Structures are given as C-alpha cells and as structure tokens.
Amino acid sequence: MIPTPKLSHLTSEDYNDVYEPAEDTFLLMDALEADIELIKKLRPSLCLEVGSGSGAVITFLANVLGNSALYLCTDVNMRAAFTSLKTGLANSVDVQPVLTDLVSCLESRLQEKVDILLFNPPYVVTPSDEVGGRGIEASWAGGTNGREVTDRLLPLIGKLLSRTGLFYLVIIKENIQDEIEEEMRRQGLHMAVVLSRRSGPEQLRVLRFSRASDPVPVH
Amino acid sequence: MKLLTHNMLTSKFMKGVVKGYPLGIVASEVKEVAVDYNPDFVCRMIPKLEWGSLCSAADSIGKLGDLPKELPENIESNQDFLKKVHHLLMEVEVISGNLICPETGRKFPINNGIPNMLLNEDEV
Numbered sequence A: 001m002i003p004t005p006k007l008s009h010l011t012s013e014d015y016n017d018v019y020e021p022a023e024d025t026f027l028l029m030d031a032l033e034a035d036i037e038l039i040k041k042l043r044p045s046l047c048l049e050v051g052s053g054s055g056a057v058i059t060f061l062a063n064v065l066g067n068s069a070l071y072l073c074t075d076v077n078m079r080a081a082f083t084s085l086k087t088g089l090a091n092s093v094d095v096q097p098v099l100t101d102l103v104s105c106l107e108s109r110l111q112e113k114v115d116i117l118l119f120n121p122p123y124v125v126t127p128s129d130e131v132g133g134r135g136i137e138a139s140w141a142g143g144t145n146g147r148e149v150t151d152r153l154l155p156l157i158g159k160l161l162s163r164t165g166l167f168y169l170v171i172i173k174e175n176i177q178d179e180i181e182e183e184m185r186r187q188g189l190h191m192a193v194v195l196s197r198r199s200g201p202e203q204l205r206v207l208r209f210s211r212a213s214d215p216v217p218v219h
Numbered sequence B: 001m002k003l004l005t006h007n008m009l010t011s012k013f014m015k016g017v018v019k020g021y022p023l024g025i026v027a028s029e030v031k032e033v034a035v036d037y038n039p040d041f042v043c044r045m046i047p048k049l050e051w052g053s054l055c056s057a058a059d060s061i062g063k064l065g066d067l068p069k070e071l072p073e074n075i076e077s078n079q080d081f082l083k084k085v086h087h088l089l090m091e092v093e094v095i096s097g098n099l100i101c102p103e104t105g106r107k108f109p110i111n112n113g114i115p116n117m118l119l120n121e122d123e124v
Ligand SMILES: C[S@@+](CC[C@H](N)C(=O)[O-])C[C@H]1O[C@@H](n2cnc3c(N)ncnc32)[C@H](O)[C@@H]1O
Pocket: A019, A020, A021, A022, A024, A025, A028, A050, A051, A052, A053, A054, A055, A056, A057, A074, A075, A076, A077, A080, A100, A101, A102, A103, A120, A121, A122, A123, A135, A138, A139, A140, A149
C-alpha cells in the first residue's frame, strides 16, 4: 500500500477555504494506486492536476514517482494553491501550483506533453449561477448535471495528452458517464472505469482515458 | 515558481493576445533551493523546453551565467551542461514579483512563489 500524504500541517481553518480530502479524493488516489504499475511503465515526465485543492492527490503521485517528473497543478482558489504548495513541502516533494482557470495559461505550451492528467472536478449538481466562484463553493458547484466545469476541460484533453498520456477523471452518476465517453470518443480517446464506490448518496467513479484502447493495464 | 514552470506559461488565453510567450519576469525575491540532481529527468525535459525562453528568463533574474544561447549537441553525455540546466530549471525559484504579458504588458503577480494568472471579471 502506498501511504497517503502527510496532511497534518492543515488545520480546520484551512478547510474553511480549501476542499478537505474526502471519499472522492481517496478514490482518485486508490485508482492511481491500482494503476501504478501501468503509470510507472509509461515513465511520465510531466504530470498535471487541475483543481488540486489541498494538493493531496498530486503530492501522492509525486511521492510514488519521485523526482523523475514535473508536477504542475492549478486551481482558481488562492488559498488552495498555497495549500497545495505546503502539502508538497510537508511531504518533501516539489509541487508547482499556478492560479489559473482550468489549464488556461498552460494549454498552448503543453500540447501533447502531458503524461498524467488528473481532475477531481466540482461535480455536484447545483444551480448554474453557483458555478464560477473562486472560494470553497468552487470545490463542489458543478451546475447543470454537475458538468459545467468538467465540460469546459474535456474538449482540451485530446490535445494535451502525450502519445501514451492518461487522463483520470472523477465523476458521480448524475454526471452522465455515457455523454462523457461520447465526447472523448470524438477526440479518439478510449475510456475505462478504474474504480467505483458508493459514499452516502454519491455513486463515485474514476474514469481513465487514453489514446490506445489498451494502455497495457497490468492489474 | 521554478523556471521550468515559467517555461510552460503563456498569456495566450487573454483576449487579443496572439502568442503571449515568453512572459517577462520582474522578480523582487528569488531563492535558491537544493534539489536532487536527476540527469535522466533533465535530458527528458529539455526537448519539452523552449530554450530561448529559458535563457531570457534566466537572464532577467541575473542567473544566465555561461549558459549557451543555442542548445548544444550530445547533451546526454555533457554532465556539466546538464547540471547547469538542472540548477536553472529546478533550484532557482521566483518567490515574488510579476510575470509580464509580452503583448499587452498585463502584469501577473507572483506571491509566495505562486503565479496568479487569473483574470479579473472585466477582462474576460
Ligand atoms: C472536488 S475539489 C478537489 C480538490 C482536490 N483535487 C481533491 O481531490 O481533494 C475541486 C477543486 O477544483 C477547483 N476548481 C474549481 N473550478 C476550477 C477551475 N475552473 N479551474 C481550476 N480549478 C478549479 C476547486 O477550487 C477545488 O479545489
């Protein structure tokens, strides 16, 4: 088992403003752990987490892969970006946070360069006018079908992923997996369900997308 | 913000900006940290870099040293060169200052080592 990153430097005050690692966070880490042999085999050198919040997930990945990759992460929440930086430091890994909307300031330079791309988005179904903030509400508010934020990132994935790149996305049932699969298929990306888990009312899933239909999974 | 990260940032997402690259750096605080040297990583990162942008970034914070303006050949066997690149990419951190859009002059502040590339509401 790969240990979860040390988070004891974070206080309840931090979690007033920053998403506290929860079932969805841990499911994404578990999915990465389940895929870890595959991920290592692809020898990633550029990893990017969109919406890193506490930084737990990108730090987890950096812990496993070590100093053989660049770990970039983005958020719209200033306190989240700072927390991601601190979480990296507390775990002796280098995490590079940037405040930007999704991948805005990275998109044009990272074309076909991202080996591992992660997104645990704000996926909760909410009124549309709750979407677009930069505080704690941006952690969950997903608007219609809980997809308004995710849907802005999906069309970019095909261009960002390297030849063997992998994209991991957390969804809940209400996000309509079939529609996501269809959008990604249009970009020539194949989908696999890595893990599913029920947590209270949420039926969580981690999806993985790749150019090859079989990215040589070993688990 | 490491210079490696800076190498990946653009302001192309702004309305009317064509390339938005490379972003200028005006640093008010620069720090050097020790990072384990991994030659394999440096070798694999070099093809992903815009070399000219790294040179101008290093120059703008006074860290260019004797780094060649053109990427030399046979870098894999050139440990001396790889160590210099490692130092620039991984060990030099801009803690505070501004990134500057080359086309509009828009300043993006860097605070606590984190570049803020978010736009204000009236800019989107
Ligand atoms: C469900 S939380 C996940 C946080 C963390 N990755 C985790 O797994 O615990 C969603 C994160 O996405 C961020 N976010 C929301 N909208 C965003 C956007 N447009 N661009 C970048 N980050 C965004 C939120 O601030 C929040 O940190």
